[in-house]
Amino acid sequence: MLQQAFDNMVQDCQQVFRCTLAALAEPLLPLTLPCLPPALPGLKPATSALLYTLIDQDVTLWAPALPAATLASLRFHCALRLADTPEQADFILLPAGSALPPLSSLRAGSPEYPDRSATVLLEVEDFTPQQVEASGPGFASPRRFGATGLPPAFWSQWQANHARFPLGVDVLLISATQLAGLPRSTVVQEG
Amino acid sequence: MTEACHSQWQYNFAFLDENTKRMLRRALLKAVAIPGYQVPFGSREMPLPYGWGTGGIQLTASIIGQDDVLKVIDQGADDTTNAVNIRRFFARVTGVSTTSSTAAASLIQSRHRIPETPLQPGQIMVFQVPEPEALRTLEASEVETRKLHAHQEYGLMHVKLYEDIARFGHIATSYDYPVMVNDRYLSSPSPIPKFDNPKLHMSPALMLFGAGREKRLYAIPPHTRVESLAFEDHPFSVQRWEQACALCGSHDSYLDEIITDDAGARMFVCSDTDYCQQQQEGKA
Numbered sequence: 001m002l003q004q005a006f007d008n009m010v011q012d013c014q015q016v017f018r019c020t021l022a023a024l025a026e027p028l029l030p031l032t033l034p035c036l037p038p039a040l041p042g043l044k045p046a047t048s049a050l051l052y053t054l055i056d057q058d059v060t061l062w063a064p065a066l067p068a069a070t071l072a073s074l075r076f077h078c079a080l081r082l083a084d085t086p087e088q089a090d091f092i093l094l095p096a097g098s099a100l101p102p103l104s105s106l107r108a109g110s111p112e113y114p115d116r117s118a119t120v121l122l123e124v125e126d127f128t129p130q131q132v133e134a135s136g137p138g139f140a141s142p143r144r145f146g147a148t149g150l151p152p153a154f155w156s157q158w159q160a161n162h163a164r165f166p167l168g169v170d171v172l173l174i175s176a177t178q179l180a181g182l183p184r185s186t187v188v189q190e191g
Numbered sequence: 192m193t194e195a196c197h198s199q200w201q202y203n204f205a206f207l208d209e210n211t212k213r214m215l216r217r218a219l220l221k222a223v224a225i226p227g228y229q230v231p232f233g234s235r236e237m238p239l240p241y242g243w244g245t246g247g248i249q250l251t252a253s254i255i256g257q258d259d260v261l262k263v264i265d266q267g268a269d270d271t272t273n274a275v276n277i278r279r280f281f282a283r284v285t286g287v288s289t290t291s292s293t294a295a296a297s298l299i300q301s302r303h304r305i306p307e308t309p310l311q312p313g314q315i316m317v318f319q320v321p322e323p324e325a326l327r328t329l330e331a332s333e334v335e336t337r338k339l340h341a342h343q344e345y346g347l348m349h350v351k352l353y354e355d356i357a358r359f360g361h362i363a364t365s366y367d368y369p370v371m372v373n374d375r376y377l378s379s380p381s382p383i384p385k386f387d388n389p390k391l392h393m394s395p396a397l398m399l400f401g402a403g404r405e406k407r408l409y410a411i412p413p414h415t416r417v418e419s420l421a422f423e424d425h426p427f428s429v430q431r432w433e434q435a436c437a438l439c440g441s442h443d444s445y446l447d448e449i450i451t452d453d454a455g456a457r458m459f460v461c462s463d464t465d466y467c468q469q470q471q472e473g474k475a
Contacts, residue, residue: 010204014256017216021254022313024223025397025412054220056213111341115221115230137226137373137415140395166375170224183224185373185412 003073005052006037016053023181026138028145030127030178041067046174062089064098096123100151103161106169114166123174125149136186155190205252206284215253222410227372229323234406245403247300247319261289262296267304267462291465305387307444307466310396318381320402325369325379345377371418386429386445391417434459439470
């Protein structure tokens with residue numbers, strides 16, 4: 001059963017992209033997506049919005065087992081191509097509660113082309129203002145941030161990911177309707 | 192958006208097809224994540240030649256939306272050929288409103304200037320870039336410059352600036368003055384005058400750079416350290432003029448020298464026409 005995507009793919013994808021761009025430009029500042037499509041089974045509405053906006057036949061996605069209706073809809077709307085392993089994928093989709101593959105195992109780019117790296121779409125329950133203090137490009141001053149439902153040891157993995165800069169992966173943290181960007185340039189201190 | 196509008200344009204919104212926009216958008220997200228690093232992209236043929244801002248136009252086309260208010264400047268001026276054409280192009284293929292006011296714009300495409308009016312949070316600057324590789328005049332090979340960036344090996348550029356000092360007594364580079372972004376990547380600020388370099392440092396606005404012929408884009412996120420290269424005994428400094436603007440009297444803006452007759456008479460006026468206008472109105 002195919003799910004309906006955005007009402008107006010062109011305009012809605014643009015809106016979601018601008019929100020994503022702003023989220024990575026000012027990391028760990030949760031933004032509410034301006035428009036949401038009907039949620040795909042097994043995914044949050046905001047995640048569906050990002051998939052419609054970012055995925056097409058030029059990139060590969062890895063995800064743990066997804067409902068058949070979700071896969072069929074993504075194949076129809078985005079020409080989805082699935083990667084066999086997370087290590088090969090351009091986008092890693094992690095629905096709430098799924099296990100996080102080690103960030104260090106994902107595509108991190110090469111020293112000459114650090115952009116050839118993975119982007120992780122990571123669902124969380126909600127954003128809360130404690131856990132870590134973050135700084136780096138996009139921070140006028142250090143900002144406190146937290147998210148419930150993060151995989152265990154996520155922040156320590158993140159520190160290792162940032163330490164490889166300019167190599168590394170970038171993460172988009174996604175709640176039901178909100179989005180927070182976590183580019184590899186962000187420095188995070190726990191506590 | 193009414194159907195009537197669509198059929199009238201005969202183009203997709205913002206000219207580019209959705210696949211191209213997605214490719215550009217994914218590249219832009221990586222560019223923002225790695226400040227100052229040049230991300231390759233598949234540059235498309237545009238309805239104007241390379242060198243007329245095809246990189247900037249493709250970036251603008253991939254980010255612009257119906258709510259945006261677009262300003263386009265060419266060397267600070269809203270009313271020169273390149274600026275007028277690009278503004279009209281986007282008005283036609285998107286229907287967005289356009290402005291010459293820096294404060295009213297959400298999206299500013301620029302050829303070689305940053306407006307004098309301070310940028311605001313949420314604004315996006317798009318620069319048209321002829322040569323994105325700051326090291327290109329020193330090293331012709333892309334393979335080599337990629338390696339130099341990978342190893343953060345920027346001695347070549349310091350030697351070039353040193354040779355300026357040895358020959359002229361000061362750093363003679365006055366535009367396209369190299370910057371270090373976030374203490375990591377040496378970047379070309381596009382050929383903006385070095386007068387504008389300090390505006391890049393910790394700017395509240397997002398800066399995007401697009402080079403159509405060279406097929407590369409890069410970004411400086413808001414609140415990012417941008418340092419103009421210099422030496423301790425030859426610190427970075429910007430241009431200063433003895434004259435004030437002949438039209439508005441401003442002492443703080445970047446001035447163009449205009450020859451007014453065959454006898455060599457000249458006047459100095461603001462390069463930023465919107466700023467100059469505001470100053471004149473403020474006085475009136």
